[in-house]
Amino acid sequence: MSDKFTTQAFIDAKKNNRKITMLTAYDYSMAQILDESGIDAILVGDSLAMPIQGKDSTLEVTLDEMLYHCRCVARGVKNAMLVGDMPFLTYHINPDEAVRNAGRFIQEGKANAVKLEGGTSMAAMVKAIVRAQIPVMGHIGLTPQSVNIFGGFKVQGKEESAAKALVEDALALEDAGAFAVVLEAVPEMLAKLISEKIGIPTIGIGAGKYCDGQILVVHDMLGLYSDFTPKFVKQYANLRGKMAEAVSTYVSEVRSQQFPEKQHSFTISDDVLEKLY
Ligand SMILES: Nc1nc(=O)c2c([nH]1)NC[C@@H]1CN(c3ccc(C(=O)N[C@@H](CCC(=O)O)C(=O)O)cc3)CN21
Ligand SMILES: CC(C)C(=O)C(=O)O
Numbered sequence: 001m002s003d004k005f006t007t008q009a010f011i012d013a014k015k016n017n018r019k020i021t022m023l024t025a026y027d028y029s030m031a032q033i034l035d036e037s038g039i040d041a042i043l044v045g046d047s048l049a050m051p052i053q054g055k056d057s058t059l060e061v062t063l064d065e066m067l068y069h070c071r072c073v074a075r076g077v078k079n080a081m082l083v084g085d086m087p088f089l090t091y092h093i094n095p096d097e098a099v100r101n102a103g104r105f106i107q108e109g110k111a112n113a114v115k116l117e118g119g120t121s122m123a124a125m126v127k128a129i130v131r132a133q134i135p136v137m138g139h140i141g142l143t144p145q146s147v148n149i150f151g152g153f154k155v156q157g158k159e160e161s162a163a164k165a166l167v168e169d170a171l172a173l174e175d176a177g178a179f180a181v182v183l184e185a186v187p188e189m190l191a192k193l194i195s196e197k198i199g200i201p202t203i204g205i206g207a208g209k210y211c212d213g214q215i216l217v218v219h220d221m222l223g224l225y226s227d228f229t230p231k232f233v234k235q236y237a238n239l240r241g242k243m244a245e246a247v248s249t250y251v252s253e254v255r256s257q258q259f260p261e262k263q264h265s266f267t268i269s270d271d272v273l274e275k276l277y
């Protein structure tokens, strides 16, 4: 029997009070590490704009770039569900384009599902994609593709009207057929209320402990990325420090001729060598 994590497993997890674990990944080796560590689902996030591309927003990431990373990740995944993050302007124009582009994540990116940002305003797109038999994960709260409307990466849903709108967004996504919803940077007790109000699981990032699952950007939790660190990040390792240490040791060993050693080198017979001189 396959251990593949499915949309049904998302629903069952919520029913059985079993927290869902997610992280992002953008390449093969990282995907292998996550999958072998028992992660439930992997998101190829458009957040790759930051740790992979060195940009300061997610707005310039293209569909082709996302599909490339998706394929790389897919080769490293056995059991986790693979979710592809639809980039800016690939699902906003009309439902036809949204379905076509979501389909590329499945066919070319080898993804099992797609994620898109927006609630009520994107319900028609979610419905159309689900009608094409592609599972959709919603994403509301701090939706980074809205950075120019928000005026920065800021906590959402603190005022009554904004909080009400988020509850409506979550309900609209459930009604449209989404199988889960990411809640990003919203107050913990609002995330709790939303998690209780909807039947599909909530996956929190900066949304507190009452969500049905959690997601972080893998470069943040491993301490690989340092341009900014959102308050919601817990650093489980400092790999940047470990890597810098390894690289500076290499630099000094090459300079001091401690590396390479005999065991890293190849031999040629003296007979052959003699004829070369
Ligand atoms: N590496 C990385 N991690 C992420 O979590 C992430 C990305 N990239 N790229 C896309 C978005 C951008 N995100 C961000 C970026 C910055 C803050 C941040 O600095 N927040 C401040 C201020 C919050 C406020 O004023 O409301 C914080 O202290 O957390 C939060 C989320 C989350 N996503
Ligand atoms: C942080 C998650 C939710 C995301 O959208 C991304 O990585 O792009």
Ligand SMILES: [Mg+2]
Pocket (backbone or CB within 6 Å): 045, 046, 047, 058, 085, 144
């Ligand atoms: Mg994203």
